[in-house]
Amino acid sequence: MNLLRMTLVTALRALRRNKLRSALTMLGIIIGVAAVVTMVSIGRGADWAVQQQIRSLGNNLLMVLPGATTANGVRSGWGSASTLSVADANAIQKECPAVAEVTYVKRQVVQVVYGNQNWSTSAQGSNPAYRTVRDWNVAAGRFFDDRDEAGARPVALLGQTVVDHLFEPGEDPVGAVIRVKEVPFEVIGVLARKGQTAWGQDQDDLVLMPFSTAERRVLGTQILGNVDMIFASTAVAGDIPAAAREITALLHERHRIQPGHDDDFTVRNLNEIAEASRSASQVMTNLLLSVASISLLVGGIGIMNIMLVSVTERTREIGVRLAVGARRRHILLQFLVEATALSMVGGAAGLLLGVGSTEVVARLAEWPTLLSLPAAAAAFLFSGAVGVFFGYYPARAASRLDPIAALRYE
């Protein structure tokens, strides 16, 4: 046997000899690595889900909301003032070169009735560009077009949540007549399911209709041309900051806002929100990771403990090895390899357990999970490093034994 192979064989033999003890020692490492793998998987899964939700609002999207984030130093909510208009939206479309498409929305909570079912939902009026800007497909029927808009026709598209509440399962809503605030509307289409926004709002709970229809037939507003929100999309993500600057400058001019005064609108960049939520989930993942690392640390201490016991138990063996010509570093290496083998076998088992528990979490809790190969590899290598680190002290103690005392040890 060559030296390295003997060292390895000796180490594995020593671990096999005390199966229960080895298994218990590995437990800390197993749990640590499994926790790291599971936590990273769940964290990445949650992050991915949030990114999906934000992307569901539409691609490369800017939101313009009425009201300032701060007014005279007082923070007010979005949409607390009605300062945006259709004219603003049209101006953005015309005068901001970085902006590809613009849509706008006016909304109100209304009662919707079909047959003997009724449901309270958000009625939204918008222009036909809404479909492409929000990147929202039609599941059945059609979207309203310019003629519907021009004629203020009583046509509407329903979100999936509204369909679920008003219609029997299997019933086709397209062509049905519903009543919105007592006004009969023909359902011309059903919107594809979008799910929740990152802030927990059900996007599918709405009745969508042409802007002119909403203004004249349903919402009954005093000031025409007022909107609650403007969406602007850009062709590529890189144009978003430029588009935000252009929109801000344009609205400053249009709303005659003097330098030094508060804006009466707010431009929100959805990529910023995505970034913020990503860093929030990153913080959470890091927090969980540090807890998992503590388990690895405790596992390492367990390894150190058991290796010290092993060195004491095998003092005589060490004496014999020294007597027949083993050098200090041979003994050091032998116990270091043993500790590392212990931690890496534990690491491998932890890896399997981590993948397994990720699967269980995904199935039972129905959380989105995303296995990370680099994180798994890092956890495994780290477990090896724990073995080397915590194995070093006992191994050094073994290598410093006096051969005479070791041979005489009972």
Added chain:
Amino acid sequence: MEPLIVIRDLWRIYHVGDLEVAALRGVSLDVRAGEFVAVMGASGSGKSTFMNLLGCLDQPTRGSYRLAGRDVATLSADERAHIRNRRIGFVFQSFNLLPRTTALENVELPLVYGNVPLGEQRVRARAALAAMGLAEWENHVPSQLSGGQQQRVAIARALVNRPSLLLADEPTGNLDTATSVEIMEVLRRLHRDEGLTIVLVTHEADIAAYAERLITFRDGRIVADVPRVEGAA
């Protein structure tokens, strides 16, 4: 030609707390290659300390020790490990075989640490076991072997690296009379047929009688060094 072992005024002083205990007080000795020497003495006489120094397991406080022409009194721990590996074979009272390790692997151990090529290791270990009449036992672990067999495995291990010196520390201390005779016959044969230099520690006169020269220790000094006619006891 210089004797195999040349020792001059060897001292070994232990520090126990503030106390100085001189276990060896100026020992001088020559052992020629091919001698069979028995070392006797009461416990505390310094013979164990002497054997540790002879086996390069320990360093003398003062004095010189030349083994095969080389000064080994001032070597580092690793250099002494190398000398032990190449020059010295140990046989212990309690055999000191690695448990749960086959006889063959036990015998290979010095070769592993001596960086002997892989193929040669097995050949030499097999030959050493066969020379001890244990060819059929090479895959047995110590717990499956009798005391005499275990001690013969230990002798095979001691000789596998072809040392200049065999140190036997009470090699029959754990064996019954018949087995003791068997082991001593093995040592005598190695000495007579192969010219092996042997230093044997014992406190039994009939075991010492196998040697050709008897050295007696008392209070850290050699008090008697006499040749013995073989078979005198």
